Amino acid sequence: xxxxxxxxxxxxxxxxxxxxxxxxxxxxxxxxxxxxxxxxxxxxxxxxxxxxxxxxxxxxxxxxxxxxxxxxxxxxxxxxxxxxxxxxxxxxxxxxxxxxxxxxxxxxxxxxxxxxxxxxxxxxxxxxxxxxxxxxxxxxxxxxxxxxxxxxxxxxxxxxxxxxxxxxxxxxxxxxxxxxxxxxxxxxxxxxxxxxxxxxxxxxxxxxxxxxxxxxxxxxxxxxxxxxxxxxxxxxxxxxxxxxxxxxxxxxxxxxxxxxxxxxxxxxxxxxxxxxxxxxxxxxxxxxxxxxxxxxxxxxxxxxxxxxxxxxxxxxxxxxxxxxxxxxxxxxxxxxxxxxxxxxxxxxxxxxxxxxxxxxxx
Amino acid sequence: xxxxxxxxxxxxxxxxxxxxxxxxxxxxxxxxxxxxxxxxxxxxxxxxxxxxxxxxxxxxxxxxxxxxxxxxxxxxxxxxxxxxxxxxxxxxxxxxxxxxxxxxxxxxxxxxxxxxxxxxxxxxxxxxxxxxxxxxxxxxxxxxxxxxxxxxxxxxxxxxxxxxxxxxxxxxxxxxxxxxxxxxxxxxxxxxxxxxxxxxxxxxxxxxxxxxxxxxxxxxxxxxxxxxxxxxxxxxxxxxxxxxxxxxxxxxxxxxxxxxxxxxxxxxxxxxxxxxxxxxxxxxxxxxxxxxxxxxxxxxxxxxxxxxxxxxxxxxxxxxxxxxxxxxxxxxxxxxxxxxxxxxxxxxxxxxxxxxxxxxxxxxxxxxxxxxxxxxxxxxxxxxxxxxxxxxxxxxxxxxxxxxxxxxxxxxxxxxxxxxxxxxxxxxxxxxxxxxxxxxxxxxxxxxxxxxxxxxxxxxxxxxxxxxxxxxxxxxxxxxxxxxxxxxxxxxxxxxxxxxxxxxxxxxxxxxxxxx
Numbered sequence: 001x002x003x004x005x006x007x008x009x010x011x012x013x014x015x016x017x018x019x020x021x022x023x024x025x026x027x028x029x030x031x032x033x034x035x036x037x038x039x040x041x042x043x044x045x046x047x048x049x050x051x052x053x054x055x056x057x058x059x060x061x062x063x064x065x066x067x068x069x070x071x072x073x074x075x076x077x078x079x080x081x082x083x084x085x086x087x088x089x090x091x092x093x094x095x096x097x098x099x100x101x102x103x104x105x106x107x108x109x110x111x112x113x114x115x116x117x118x119x120x121x122x123x124x125x126x127x128x129x130x131x132x133x134x135x136x137x138x139x140x141x142x143x144x145x146x147x148x149x150x151x152x153x154x155x156x157x158x159x160x161x162x163x164x165x166x167x168x169x170x171x172x173x174x175x176x177x178x179x180x181x182x183x184x185x186x187x188x189x190x191x192x193x194x195x196x197x198x199x200x201x202x203x204x205x206x207x208x209x210x211x212x213x214x215x216x217x218x219x220x221x222x223x224x225x226x227x228x229x230x231x232x233x234x235x236x237x238x239x240x241x242x243x244x245x246x247x248x249x250x251x252x253x254x255x256x257x258x259x260x261x262x263x264x265x266x267x268x269x270x271x272x273x274x275x276x277x278x279x280x281x282x283x284x285x286x287x288x289x290x291x292x293x294x295x296x297x298x299x300x301x302x303x304x305x306x307x308x309x310x311x312x313x314x315x316x317x318x319x320x321x322x323x324x325x326x327x328x329x330x331x332x333x334x335x336x337x338x339x340x341x342x343x344x345x346x347x348x349x350x351x352x353x354x355x356x357x358x359x360x361x362x
Numbered sequence: 363x364x365x366x367x368x369x370x371x372x373x374x375x376x377x378x379x380x381x382x383x384x385x386x387x388x389x390x391x392x393x394x395x396x397x398x399x400x401x402x403x404x405x406x407x408x409x410x411x412x413x414x415x416x417x418x419x420x421x422x423x424x425x426x427x428x429x430x431x432x433x434x435x436x437x438x439x440x441x442x443x444x445x446x447x448x449x450x451x452x453x454x455x456x457x458x459x460x461x462x463x464x465x466x467x468x469x470x471x472x473x474x475x476x477x478x479x480x481x482x483x484x485x486x487x488x489x490x491x492x493x494x495x496x497x498x499x500x501x502x503x504x505x506x507x508x509x510x511x512x513x514x515x516x517x518x519x520x521x522x523x524x525x526x527x528x529x530x531x532x533x534x535x536x537x538x539x540x541x542x543x544x545x546x547x548x549x550x551x552x553x554x555x556x557x558x559x560x561x562x563x564x565x566x567x568x569x570x571x572x573x574x575x576x577x578x579x580x581x582x583x584x585x586x587x588x589x590x591x592x593x594x595x596x597x598x599x600x601x602x603x604x605x606x607x608x609x610x611x612x613x614x615x616x617x618x619x620x621x622x623x624x625x626x627x628x629x630x631x632x633x634x635x636x637x638x639x640x641x642x643x644x645x646x647x648x649x650x651x652x653x654x655x656x657x658x659x660x661x662x663x664x665x666x667x668x669x670x671x672x673x674x675x676x677x678x679x680x681x682x683x684x685x686x687x688x689x690x691x692x693x694x695x696x697x698x699x700x701x702x703x704x705x706x707x708x709x710x711x712x713x714x715x716x717x718x719x720x721x722x723x724x725x726x727x728x729x730x731x732x733x734x735x736x737x738x739x740x741x742x743x744x745x746x747x748x749x750x751x752x753x754x755x756x757x758x759x760x761x762x763x764x765x766x767x768x769x770x771x772x773x774x775x776x777x778x779x780x781x782x783x784x785x786x787x788x789x790x791x792x793x794x795x796x797x798x799x800x801x802x803x804x805x806x807x808x809x810x811x812x813x814x815x816x817x818x819x820x821x822x823x824x825x826x827x828x829x830x831x832x833x834x835x836x837x838x839x840x841x842x843x844x845x846x847x848x849x850x851x852x853x854x855x856x857x858x859x860x861x862x863x864x865x866x867x868x869x870x871x872x873x874x875x876x877x878x
Contacts, residue, residue, distance in 0.1 A: 006844040111815050112700070120815065127822050134830040137837065141829035144843030275818040 004137045005204050007211045012143035013201055014053075014218040016280035017194035019150060019225060021103055024247045024274065025327075026188065026226070027233035031242040034184030036170055038239070039231040041184030045192055046223035048185075052341060053195045053219050055349045057211065060202035062352060068199025069295035072344075075351045084344055085296045091336045092289035093309065096282055097316025098330050100125060103278045105323050110250060121317055125310060128283050132290065132306050136204045139283065146276045151221075153273035157249075158228055160256045165235035188226065190337040194281065195219060200288045246323070250274075393485040395507050399431040399500045402507070406433060409489065416492075421449070423456040426464045429502035438495035440514025448497065448510060466504045478511030493568065517542060523626050525792055530667035535625040536647040540570050543642055543649070547574060550631050555579070561592050563606065563643075567599030570644040571606065574630075579637045581870045584653060584834045588639055602646035612833040617797040619659070620833045623648040624791070628663050637871035653836035653869065656828060657853045659794040660684060665856050674855035681854065683785035688801045690785070691728050692809035692817050694778050699724050700813030716772040725810040727771045731779040732806070734761055736799060739783070840868040 030038035056068065063071045069088060073081030104121040112120065131139055174181075198215065205211070233248045236255065245251045253270040286309070293305050320326040389409055396402050403418055410416045415437065421430040432448065455464065470479055478496075482488060483506045488498050495513025520542070523535035536543045544558060559573040571592060575585055591610040600606055603623060611620040624630060625647045630640050633651045641650040651658075660680045665673040702710050720727070738757040742750050762780075766773045782802070789795045801824060808816035831838035841853045848864050851857045863878070865871045 008844045008846075011845070012843075107815055112813055115812065120812075123812070123819050127819060127826065130823065131826045134826060138826065138830045141837060141839050141843040142825055144845060145825060145829070145839065275815065276822070279822060 003204055003206045005140055005201070005206065007205060007207060007209050008214060009140045009144065010198065010201070010205070010211060010214050011218045012140065012147045013197055013284065014195055014215065015221055016143045016147055016150070016277075017197045017284040018192060018219075018222040019154070019277055020191050020194065020281035021099055021106070021274065021278045022191040023154075023226070023229060023277065024106065024249045025102070026191065027230045027248040028242055028245055029187045030184040030230055031234065031239050031248075032184075033187065034180045035175065035239040036172070036234050037174060037176075037181050038184050038234055039227050040181045042188055042223060042227040042230055044181060045185040045188045046219070046227070048341075049192045049195060049219055049223070050216070052192075052345050053198060053215050054212075055345050056196055056198040057202070057215055059348055059352050060199055061208055062356075065203050067203055067291045067295060068196065069292045071199070072348065073295065075348065075355055082296065085292060087336060087340065087344075088292050089289065089296060091333060091340060092285050092292060093312055094316055094329070094333045094336075096285045096289060096309075097313045098320075098326060098333060099278065099282050099285065100313060101317040101320065101326050102323075102330075103274075103282075104317070105326070106247060106250070106274065109247075118314075118318070121314070124279065124282065125313060127279060128286050129306055129310060131283055132286055133303070136201065136287075139287065142283075143280055146280055150273065150277050150280070151225075153270065154225060154229070157253055157256075157270055157273075158232060161232050161236060161252050164255055165232065166238070167235065169235050169238040186338060187334075189341050190334045191226075192222070193337045193341045194284065196340075197284050197288055200291045389486065389489070395483045395485065395488070395500065395505050397503055397505055399429055399502050402500045403431055403433075405485070406489075421452065423452060423464065425456050428464055431500040432497060433492065433500070434497040434512065435492050435495065438493070438515055439497055439512045440495075443512045443514060444497055444510075447512070448499065466501055466506060466508070469499075469501070470508060478509075480509040481506050482509055483507065490568070520546070526624060526626050526629070526662070526790055528626075528662060528664040528667070531626065531663045532628045534627045536627060536630075536649055538645050538647055540572055540642055540644040543647075544572065544574075546627050547630065547634070547640075550627070551576070551634065556634075557585075559589065561589070563592060563595050564597055564599035567601075569600050572642040574634060574640040574642060576634060576637070579865070579871055579873045580634075580639055581637070581835075581872060583870075584836075585639060587834055588641065588652065592641075600643065603641070603643035603648050603650050604646070606641065606643050607650055613831050616827065616831060617800040618656075618828070618831065618838065619791075619793045619797065620654065620831075621650040621652040622654045622658055622791065623650055623793060625649070626663060632663065632666065637865045637869045637873075653834040655836065655841050655868065656838050657841045659791045660789065661852075662790040666859075670856050670858040674857075677854060677856060680788055680790075683788040684798070687782050687785040687789070688798050689805055689817060689821070690782050691732060691778055691802060692805040692820075694774075695724055695728055695806060696809040696813040696817055699810070713772070713774060716774055719769060720772055721770070724775075725806070727775050728778070728806055731765075731771055731775050732782070732802065735779050735783050835870065836868055841866075 027038065030041050034041045059071055059075075060068070063074065066074065069085045072084045072088075075081070076084060100121050101117075103124060104117045107120045108115070108117060131142060202208075229249060233242060233252055236252060237245065237248065242248055250270065286306075289309060290302070290305050293309070294300070294302075297305075299305070320329055393405065396405070399420070406416070406418070415435055417432075417434050417436050419432040421432060422428070423430070430452070432444075434444070452469075466481075470481065480491075482491075488507055488509065491509045492498060495515060497510045497512040499508040499510060501507075517539050518537045520534050520537055522533040523531075534546060536546065548556070553576070555576050555578055557573070557575055557577045561571040561573065563569045563571055573585065573589060573592075588610065592606070595606070595609045597605075597609065600609075607619075607621050607623065608614075613620060621641070622629075622633075630649050630651065634640055638651050638653065641652065643650070660677065662676075662680075665677060668676075697705055698713055702713075705713075717724075722730070734757075738753060738761075742753045742757075745753055762776050765771050766776060786795050786798055789798070805817060805820045808820045810816075812819070825839075829837065829839050829843075837843075841849050846867060848867055851862055852866070860877075863876055864874050865876050867874065
C-alpha cells in the first residue's frame with residue numbers, strides 16, 4: 001500500500017464518517033427510548049466511543065501495514081477471523097445500501113418529488129465509486145474540502161434554531177433512571193461505529209505523529225455536534241412530538257423562519273447540505289467495505305471489487321418496499337453493528353494483549 | 363480493463379508508419395569540410411538548392427594569397443557585426459604586408475574581433491549554426507571552417523503585458539526571443555544558483571527550450587521529470603509553448619490547464635522564487651510555470667503589491683466570482699424551475715410576471731443567452747480592433763435590449779448572463795476562464811434535469827475530478843488538503859509579507875525557509 005496521507009487527514013475521515021445521514025433521524029430514535037434525556041445518551045455513548053477509537057488506533061499501530069480486517073484474521077485466527085470479516089462485510093454493505101435508500105427517500109420527499117428513486121440513488125453511487133476508483137489520496141482531499149462546508153452548515157442550522165427553543169421541554173431530568181438513557185445510547189452506537197474507519201485507513205498514513213491528538217479532537221467534535229442536535233430537537237419539539245417526526249432534523253430546519261427574508265424556506269438549502277454529508281458517509285462505508293472484501297478474498301483486484309459491489313448496493317437499497325421497512329432492516333443491521341462495537345472491539349483488544357504477552361514470554 | 367485494452371488494440375492500427383529520422387534530405391552523413399572552397403560552396407548549394415536566402419561571398423586577400431568564402435543566411439545575421447568583425451579586420455591586415463603570414467589559427471586568434479569564434483570540420487554542425495544566424499568562414503587550403511557568432515535579427519520590443527493587467531506591477535512582458543527573456547529574468551534574480559538549462563525540441567524546427575529554476579530550492583525530482591519529458595518529445599516541430607505544454611502534461615483529458623502560461627515577468631520571478639519551474643519556449647512570449655495548483659489561477663500579481671487586507675478581500679471576491687461564473691445560470695434555473703419555494707415570494711412573483719407570454723422554457727432561455735454571450739466573446743477576440751467596437755454595441759444594446767422587447771427572453775436572464783460574463787472577466791488567467799465555460803454548460807444541463815440536487819452532484823463530480831488531478835507529484839487541490847496554516851496564508855487570503863516565512867509546502871521544495 002502506498003502511504004500518502006498526513007496524520008492531520010484523519011480529522012476529516014473521522015468527522016465525515018461519524019456525521020452521517022443518521023443525523024436526520026437520530027433524535028427521534030433516541031427519543032423513543034430516552035425521551036427528554038436523549039442528550040445524555042449521546043454523552044454516555046461518546047465516552048465509550050473514545051475507548052473504541054483508541055482500540056482501533058492502538059491495534060492499528062501494532063500492525064502498521066494491515067487493515068482492521070486483516071488484523072482480525074491475524075489475531076483471532078483464520079476461522080474466527082473470516083467470520084468476523086464476513087460480519088463486517090454484511091454490516092458495511094447493508095449500511096451503504098440502506099443509507100443510499102434513506103438518502104433517496106429524503107431527496108424524494110424534500111427536493112425532487114417526481115424523479116424516480118433509482119436515478120437519484122445511482123447518481124450518488126456513481127459519484128462514490130468514481131471517487132473510490134481515484135484512490136485514497138483523492139478521497140482525503142475531497143473529505144478535507146467538504147468538511148468545513150458540512151460543519152458550517154450544521155453550525156448555521158444550530159444557531160438559527162436557537163429562536164424556537166423551550167427550556168421546559170428538558171424536564172423532568174432523569175425521569176425513569178439510567179435504563180432508558182442506556183437504551184437510547186445503544187441507538188447511537190451505529191453511527192458512532194464509523195470511527196472504525198480508523199482501522200481501515202491507518203495503513204495509508206505516512207506516520208502516526210500527533211495522531212492520538214487529532215483522533216481525540218475529532219471524536220469530541222462529533223459528540224458535541226450530535227449532542228447539540230439532539231438537545232435542540234428535544235428543546236424545540238419536546239420528546240412527545242419528536243416521536244412522530246420522520247426526519248426531525250429536517251423538520252427543525254423547516255421550522256426556521258428567517259427574520260430577514262433572503263430565502264423563503266431554509267430547509268431545502270439544508271437538504272442540499274445533507275448531500276455532502278451522505279456522500280462522505282457512504283464513501284467511507286464503501287471504502288471500508290472494499291478494503292474488508294479485499295481481506296476476505298485475499299485479493300488485490302481493486303477495480304473488480306469496487307464495481308462488483310454496485311449491484312449488491314442497489315438490491316439492498318431497492319428491496320424494502322417502504323420507508324418503515326427500511327427502518328426495520330436498519331434495526332437488524334444495527335444489531336450487527338452493536339455486536340461489532342460491544343463484542344468484537346473489546347475482544348480484539350484482549351486478543352491483541354494476549355498475543356503480545358505471548359510474544360514477550362517467548 | 364483487459365477488455366478495454368483489447369478493444370483499443372482492435373481500433374488502433376498497429377502498422378505505424380516509419381518515423382523519418384533523417385534530418386535534411388540532401389545532407390550526406392559525416393560530410394567533412396574540403397580543402398577547396400569551391401567544393402564546399404558546391405556542396406552547400408546542393409544542400410540548399412531550394413532556398414535562395416543563403417549568401418555566398420568570396421573574398422580574396424591578394425597580399426597573403428588567401429581566398430575566403432563567407433556564408434550566411436540573409437536576415438539572421440547582423441550585417442554590422444559581419445562588416446566590423448570580419449571584413450574590416452581582414453582587409454586592414456591585408457593592407458600591411460609586414461606582419462606574419464595569415465593562417466587559419468592566426469585569423470581565429472588575432473583577427474576576428476567577434477565574441478564567439480569556433481573551429482569545425484563537420485558540415486552538419488556548420489549547417490546547424492547557419493540556422494542560428496552564425497556566419498561560416500571557409501579558407502582555401504584548410505580542412506576546417508570558422509563559425510563566427512554574428513546572429514542578430516529583428517525582435518519585437520519589450521512591451522507592457524496584454525493579457526494580464528495589473529495596477530502596480532512591472533510594465534515589462536516577455537517577448538518571442540529566448541535571449542531577451544533570459545535577460546529579463548537574469549536582471550532580477552542575481553544568483554549563481556539560478557539554473558538555466560538548454561534543451562531542443564522538434565526535428566525540423568529545432569526549437570530552443572530553457573528550464574529555469576533555482577537549484578537548491580526547486581525540487582530536483584520535479585526538474586528531472588520535466589527534463590525527461592521534454593527530452594522524450596519526438597515530434598516534427600512545435601510552434602509555441604502551448605504544444606510543449608500539451609506534450610509534457612500529465613492529464614490529457616481535462617479542461618483544466620496543467621501549467622500556468624503567463625507573459626508577466628514579475629509572475630515568473632515570483633514563481634521561480636517560490637520554488638517552481640519555468641519552461642521557456644522560443645517563439646512564444648508565454649512562459650510556462652509548473653507545478654501548479656488550482657489557487658494559482660485565481661491569484662493576481664497585484665495581490666502581492668497591495669495591502670494584504672485589501673488583497674485578501676479581492677481574493678475572496680475572485681473565489682466567489684469563480685463560483686458565480688460557473689454556477690449562477692444553473693442556480694437560477696434550478697431555483698426557478700424546481701424550487702420556487704426557496705426564493706422570497708415577491709421575487710417569485712416578479713419572475714413569474716416577467717415570464718408571462720414567453721415562448722420558451724427557462725432552460726432554453728438560459729441556453730440561448732449563454733450561447734449568445736459565448737459567440738459575442740469569441741467574435742470580439744477574433745475581429746480586427748476597429749470593428750470590435752461594433753460587436754460590443756451590437757451585443758450589448760441590440761441583442762440584449764431587443765431580445766427582451768421582442769419577447770424572446772425575460773429581462774432577468776439578461777441580468778444573470780451579464781453577471782456570468784462580468785464574473786468570468788475577474789479570473790486573471792485566460793486559459794482558466796476558458797475552462798469555466800466547459801463547466802457552466804454541463805451544470806446548466808444537470809440543473810435542468812435534477813435541480814439543486816443536480817448542481818450539488820455536478821460540483822461533487824467536478825471536485826472529485828479536480829482532486830484526482832496530479833502533475834509532477836503535486837495535486838491540483840493540494841492547497842486545501844491536508845490542512846495547514848502555512849498554505850492558508852496564500853490561498854483564500856493573503857497575509858502580510860512579513861508572515862510568509864516559508865515557501866509553499868506542497869511544492870516539496872528543498873529549502874523551505876524564505877525569510878527570518
